[in-house]
Amino acid sequence: MTSTQAVDDIVRSEYEHGFVTEIESDTLPPGLDEGVVRAISARKGEPEFMTEWRLKAYRHWLTMPTPHWASVHYPPIDFQSISYFSAPKRPEDMPKSLDEIDPALLETYEKLGIPIEEQKALAGIAVDAVFDSVSVATTFRSALADAGVIFCSISEAVHEHPELIQKYLGSVVPHTDNFYAGLNAAVFSDGTFVYVPEGVRCPMELSTYFRINARNTGQFERTLIVAEAGSYVSYLEGCTAPQRDENQLHAAVVELIAMDDAEIKYSTVQNWYPGDAEGRGGIYNFVTKRGDCRGARSKISWTQVETGSAITWKYPSCILRGDDSIGEFYSVAVTKGRQQADTGTKMIHLGRNTRSTIVSKGISAGEGQQTYRGLVRISQRAEGARNHTQCDSLLIGDRCTANTFPYIEVKHPSANLEHEATTSKISDDQLFYCRSRGLTEEDAVSMIVNGFCKEVFNELPMEFAVEAQKLLSISLEGAVG
Amino acid sequence: MMLSVKGLRANVGENEILKGLDLEVGPGEIHAIMGPNGSGKSTFSHVLSGREGYEVTAGSVTFEGQDLLALEPEERAHLGLFLAFQYPVELPGVNNTYFLKAALNSIRKSRGESELDAVSFLRLIKEKLKILHLNDSLLKRAVNAGFSGGEKKRNEIFQMALLEPKLAILDETDSGLDIDALRVVADGVNALRSPERSMIVVTHYQRLLDYIEPDRVHVLAKGRIIRSGGKELALELEEKGYGWILEQEQAA
Numbered sequence: 001m002t003s004t005q006a007v008d009d010i011v012r013s014e015y016e017h018g019f020v021t022e023i024e025s026d027t028l029p030p031g032l033d034e035g036v037v038r039a040i041s042a043r044k045g046e047p048e049f050m051t052e053w054r055l056k057a058y059r060h061w062l063t064m065p066t067p068h069w070a071s072v073h074y075p076p077i078d079f080q081s082i083s084y085f086s087a088p089k090r091p092e093d094m095p096k097s098l099d100e101i102d103p104a105l106l107e108t109y110e111k112l113g114i115p116i117e118e119q120k121a122l123a124g125i126a127v128d129a130v131f132d133s134v135s136v137a138t139t140f141r142s143a144l145a146d147a148g149v150i151f152c153s154i155s156e157a158v159h160e161h162p163e164l165i166q167k168y169l170g171s172v173v174p175h176t177d178n179f180y181a182g183l184n185a186a187v188f189s190d191g192t193f194v195y196v197p198e199g200v201r202c203p204m205e206l207s208t209y210f211r212i213n214a215r216n217t218g219q220f221e222r223t224l225i226v227a228e229a230g231s232y233v234s235y236l237e238g239c240t241a242p243q244r245d246e247n248q249l250h251a252a253v254v255e256l257i258a259m260d261d262a263e264i265k266y267s268t269v270q271n272w273y274p275g276d277a278e279g280r281g282g283i284y285n286f287v288t289k290r291g292d293c294r295g296a297r298s299k300i301s302w303t304q305v306e307t308g309s310a311i312t313w314k315y316p317s318c319i320l321r322g323d324d325s326i327g328e329f330y331s332v333a334v335t336k337g338r339q340q341a342d343t344g345t346k347m348i349h350l351g352r353n354t355r356s357t358i359v360s361k362g363i364s365a366g367e368g369q370q371t372y373r374g375l376v377r378i379s380q381r382a383e384g385a386r387n388h389t390q391c392d393s394l395l396i397g398d399r400c401t402a403n404t405f406p407y408i409e410v411k412h413p414s415a416n417l418e419h420e421a422t423t424s425k426i427s428d429d430q431l432f433y434c435r436s437r438g439l440t441e442e443d444a445v446s447m448i449v450n451g452f453c454k455e456v457f458n459e460l461p462m463e464f465a466v467e468a469q470k471l472l473s474i475s476l477e478g479a480v481g
Numbered sequence: 482m483m484l485s486v487k488g489l490r491a492n493v494g495e496n497e498i499l500k501g502l503d504l505e506v507g508p509g510e511i512h513a514i515m516g517p518n519g520s521g522k523s524t525f526s527h528v529l530s531g532r533e534g535y536e537v538t539a540g541s542v543t544f545e546g547q548d549l550l551a552l553e554p555e556e557r558a559h560l561g562l563f564l565a566f567q568y569p570v571e572l573p574g575v576n577n578t579y580f581l582k583a584a585l586n587s588i589r590k591s592r593g594e595s596e597l598d599a600v601s602f603l604r605l606i607k608e609k610l611k612i613l614h615l616n617d618s619l620l621k622r623a624v625n626a627g628f629s630g631g632e633k634k635r636n637e638i639f640q641m642a643l644l645e646p647k648l649a650i651l652d653e654t655d656s657g658l659d660i661d662a663l664r665v666v667a668d669g670v671n672a673l674r675s676p677e678r679s680m681i682v683v684t685h686y687q688r689l690l691d692y693i694e695p696d697r698v699h700v701l702a703k704g705r706i707i708r709s710g711g712k713e714l715a716l717e718l719e720e721k722g723y724g725w726i727l728e729q730e731q732a733a
């Protein structure tokens with residue numbers, strides 16, 4: 001069997017998590033106007049300030065042009081054909097424990113290999129499972145409450161902690177930031193809110209599983225994590241989606257805020273439906289993720305493993321505002337078939353002696369297109385700022401592409417920046433070497449790819465790292481005919 | 482016979498490199514294949530182990546009664562064939578121990594044996610290190626990545642010790658080694674000699690054969706074995722070079 005065949009098989013491997021759960025949805029008809037924005041707010045029973053916040057964002061969004069600068073290609077999106085709200089029926093009748101959860105939903109999680117019960121028992125992870133747009137399961141709430149940690153849906157937080165929402169929501173990513181962030185602010189469905197009080201080390205890893213499950217329903221999650229002075233929190237986000245015919249738009253906004261000496265670790269494993277062999281029906285993943293190291297000596301670390309979506313367009317970034325603050329970005333992105341990804345990070349050094357690290361590993365197979373786009377900006381007052389960037393691309397086959405666009409802006413002479421970039425292929429020599437030791441070609445590819453990604457996987461929490469490796473192997477499955 | 486090669490002809494692109502090669506290797510025997518540059522030594526090693534890029538146009542290779550040429554490289558490894566590479570390949574980020582465990586378990590699995598768990602595997606590794614008088618410094622590193630020439634070759638021998646092949650092909654294992662490294666490698670090979678294990682030692686120089694004593698020595702030239710003899714043939718080659726055999730061959 002030749003390497004070309006191997007790549008073809010990889011490309012053809014079917015999406016494993018493609019199935020649909022039958023749950024009645026209470027869905028708004030497609031279309032977007034002020035009435036829809038008000039309807040979303042009303043259905044969620046939001047206070048006036050929130051409705052106004054959404055409307056302001058909506059009105060501004062109308063004035064914004066769709067962005068075209070990324071190296072991705074897709075037909076224009078008709079925003080009037082999207083339904084902007086979908087919730088499981090009887091949202092007022094929220095379950096209080098797992099027993100009350102729709103068995104069909106639990107079955108969905110079983111198929112995904114993430115049984116909630118087992119997870120909470122074995123891993124001690126509190127799971128806030130977002131199914132469609134409304135949270136339907138929250139566990140370990142009390143242990144967190146004892147520590148003073150707030151971990152709930154954004155909708156809940158709007159009701160129960162309006163002062164925190166008013167203070168922090170949109171303070172890192174304002175609705176004016178970009179087109180999709182504006183849209184999200186107007187119509188965001190739900191998401192997660194985490195608040196860690198001063199000096200508290202969150203007693204467990206926090207985890208949310210997102211799923212997009214209602215036909216034609218754009219998902220607009222909103223995540224807000226606030227870590228007060230001296231606190232620490234690790235947040236895990238993992239996604240898979242059922243197979244669908246039409247493109248599904250996903251435009252999430254994630255905001256992280258770290259005060260003095262606080263640390264936020266945000267890990268993502270993303271496995272959304274990438275579309276069929278021709279790229280039809282995959283998820284459009286246009287996400288704005290940004291962390292604000294607001295306090296001195298604060299630290300925000302992004303780790304992402306991106307294997308899904310038809311189009312990925314995301315740049316988890318850090319604003320290093322506080323002196324001596326630290327920003328990190330560790331990324332593995334896989335594009336195969338017709339997948340396109342334009343991803344990277346921005347490290348904005350504002351404070352003195354701020355440090356950032358960027359490690360980006362791009363894997364491209366089939367006709368996958370991948371772009372690393374990064375910005376490191378050292379401002380005039382960021383004395384002693386340092387950045388280390390490492391961008392490695394691994395190509396499998398000869399029809400894929402990898403591009404690197406590292407932008408660097410330095411306005412202080414004391415800055416110290418390093419940039420390393422490599423592009424390599426899995427060589428026939430490597431494959432033959434492994435096979436001559438008894439490994440199949442599939443195992444060899446998986447092993448070499450995992451080796452290539454090791455630096456990033458090392459940054460993931462243990463159980464997530466195992467999942468990520470599994471996901472990578474699944475993504476590159478079918479290497480043997 | 483463990484290995485029986487009959488009338489083997491192989492091309493690389495348009496060029497015929499092997500032109501009717503015959504070789505018989507019995508169990509427990511060590512055969513040295515010597516020859517000038519370009520005689521087809523590496524091609525022969527690669528064809529035996531199933532590397533792509535070679536077209537076999539005639540002849541047969543039988544390994545313990547099986548048609549070796551019909552098998553994929555990994556299937557040959559599962560049968561007990563091992564190639565020690567002239568240029569071992571680097572696998573950045575792939576931990577050496579992890580690699581060895583995966584390789585060993587894939588071979589065990591193919592034989593219907595149970596996979597070794599981490600504890601039994603580490604015990605086995607320690608045992609093999611002891612036999613070869615090696616320390617474990619190479620095990621924590623990525624496969625061959627940043628290894629010196631000597632370290633790479635030692636790692637090959639270590640893999641061989643662990644995978645316990647029935648037939649090992651050592652492709653110019655001595656190239657690029659200084660005398661100390663050569664001795665370490667040769668000692669390792671000698672420690673692995675057994676009545677069940679055959680070896681084909683491919684080398685350009687007689688030097689390696691001072692340490693690894695062969696049962697048979699073959700001269701490969703222009704794609705064929707043109708002379709076979711005992712270990713004294715190697716000494717004769719060392720003394721006289723290859724020229725005289727080639728001349729005799731041409732005369733005949």
